[in-house]
Amino acid sequence: MSDGISRRSFLSSGVLGVAGAVVHRDLPRAAQSQVRPKIKEYRTLGRTGMRVSDVSLGAGVSQEPAVINHALDLGINYVDTGERYFRGQSERVIGEVAKRRRKDFFITTKLEVHKNHTEEQLIDRFHGCLERLQTGYVDVLMLHNPVDKEVLTLPAFHSAFQKLKSDGKVKFTGLSSHEPIMGDICNFAIEDGRFDVLLFVYNFMQEKAAEIIKHARQKDVGTTIMKVHAGEHPEQLTIVSREERQKLQEEADRQTLLFRKKYGFTEKEYFGAAIRWVLQNKDVGCTVMSMRNFEQAEEYVSNSGKSFTNDDRATLDRYAVKIHNAYCRHACGECESHCPYGVAVNDVLRIDTYFTNYRQEKMALLSYYEEIEENRKPLPCRTCEGFCEAHCRYGLPVRNRLISAHERLTM
Secondary structure: OOOOOOHHHHHHOOOOOOOOOOOOOOHHHHHOOOOOOOOOOEEEOHHHOOEEEOEEEEOOOOOOHHHHHHHHHOOOOEEEOOOOHHHHHHHHHHHHHHHHHHHHOEEEEEEOOOOOOOHHHHHHHHHHHHHHHOOOOEEEEEEEOOOOHHHHHOHHHHHHHHHHHHOOOEEEEEEEEOOOOHHHHHHHHHHHOOOOEEEEEOEOOEHHHHHHHHHHHHOOOEEEEEOOOOOOOHHHOOOOOOHHHOOOOHHHHHHHHHHHHHHOOOHHHHHHHHHHHHHOOOOOOEEEEOOOOHHHHHHHHOOOOOOOOHHHHHHHHHHHHHHOOOOOOOOOOOOHHHOOOOOOHHHHHHHHHHHHOOOOHHHHHHHHHHHOOHHHOOHHHHHOOOHHHHOOOOOOOHHHHHHHHHHHHOO
């Protein structure tokens, strides 16, 4: 920064804030809306028996209690969060709502589990989740993005879950995954038989996950879907909502407007089509999406119960052509296996997405990227001949993206 203040100092000072720190500038306007959409379809989430809104709320971005309350008023009854989301702040915001409206919605939270964790440690951390959520129980406790199949069978996690279940603090178990081995992880969990709900990536540009959904349906495992909108880069219709970030995102806004004008898209047209594409698969339990403000919550909910049309197909086809060589597919990982230096390609680019696309700079810089081992960061990429790019079937400039990501995410 020009005044000599480091990016770390700038971010740590709270200028960018975290969930619950300020009120979105468009809350009052949206709250005065005369005609509000409502959830029109509820689906059974596998063997849990829970009837969840087809459009549901994911709390992985900054949110306000008022936005969550508004989403519940529209009929949403499933909220997905996690211990790591904003270092527990996401759970705290949900807790402000749960302490008054716990019976109005189901809550899923997640624990990141490693092989050296004990049953006692996991139970203690889960009690921290309950404290932040201001509730005596959660409906689903998930393993947060396990790195390999071995984690799914750890006795410490399953014994902790059984104890918590017998104490009435958890009802069902599950897992989330967006790793390159997402398919293997999910299918292994389905066959294991101890996981009731899955959260994974499925969208109109990553249709292979339909095989996971079919497998889960055969075993009566519930499926919840994230990354519905296939990327959400700033030039791909990102919505900006925080007032204190307005100046920081003027360029992103400008690029968004240019993108819409050039290709003839509107937010509502594209976002709605992407949601309806996922929900046309009746074996999907629900879509789980971040909702930054009242307006976005209403826009997403307006797609509940609606059919996917030929016009929707045309919109998505048009969009897919434009970003085919720009969208790094979640949970792909093909190029990573060809890196001779062991760079964590999938993790680095995902964390960079938090910084550049979701405007979660503080979390990306001060939490996730610091946790990547130094020997797995893209330090060798500047002099590498680009093995990753040679093996990217979509023709993405992977090496340059890794170099740029490292520059953004390194102090």
